Amino acid sequence: MDDYAKRSYGEIPVGFGRKPGIVVVDFQTAFTDPAYPLGGAPLVLRAVENTARLLAVARRYGVPVANCNTAYMSAREMPYWKITAVRETFLHDHPSSAFDPRIHDASYDLTVCKKAPSIFFNTGVADYFTKERVDTVIVTGCNTSGCIRASAVDSFSHRYRTIVPEDCVGDIEEQPHRDNLRDIGRRYVDVSDLATVLAYLEDWHRQNAP
Structure with missing residues (x-):
């Protein structure tokens, strides 16, 4: 048992x-396309594929x-x-700002452009979830040590039950990915996985289907 425990x-x-409600943080081509300076990290690409499966359900x-x-x-x-x-490519007219098509449905998703690490900061996402009566936020996206951590902390601060499926978030290196999940898991969120979250969605659907 460590000192935290x-x-x-x-x-x-x-x-x-x-x-439930789901937030998808920064799966733009800047991070998902290896052609760009920040793109193509293996953990991020894994997270994109798993998040696409989650979003389909x-x-x-x-x-x-x-x-x-x-x-x-x-x-x-x-x-x-x-x-x-970031300073050179995170611009509205730069192709790296485009959403990865595997995770974005413009006809369904609340789509926002954030200016800070957290998806909740000055974006209206919390207002949307309030209107939808969301009490459980599932956080997906990248990078774990930056915008995922910030979004998870803000989700906690908004009093949501916050779930972070480990295999639906990614980072440039594995060590900060693991370290930050371990730390927010001690304090603010449940660190889970895709299979567990899918099972929850199936159960929620069965209980709430018309």
Whole structure:
């Protein structure tokens, strides 16, 4: 038992609630296409494929989905990013800002462009989930150590039950991916997996089908 566990971190599970919603964070081609400086990390590509499977079921069952990219009109609009590739390519008119078509359905998803790490920051996603009576947020996307962590913390702060399926999020390196999931799992969220979340959606659909 580590020192965190001795001090009761992670003892109480979050659990699934009565109504799910899914957020998809930054699966834009900047991260999913190896042609771009930040693109093509194996954990991110795995997460895209698994998230696509999750979303196919979620949309079939009418689960609310919020999907975001990150883009700016110019460097002048940006916060003080320390990443050259972000400053040079995360622009509205740059092709790397496009959503990966495997995870985006413009006719179904609430689609937002965020300007900060969290999908909830000044985007209206929380308002949408309130209207939809969501109490359980499933967080997918990239990168685990940055925008996923920020979105998960904001989800927790909005009082949602927050679930992060490990195989539906990704990062550039495995170590920060694991470290950040372990840390938010001690404090704010349940770290789960695709199979468990799909089983929850199936059960939720059975209980709520007309």
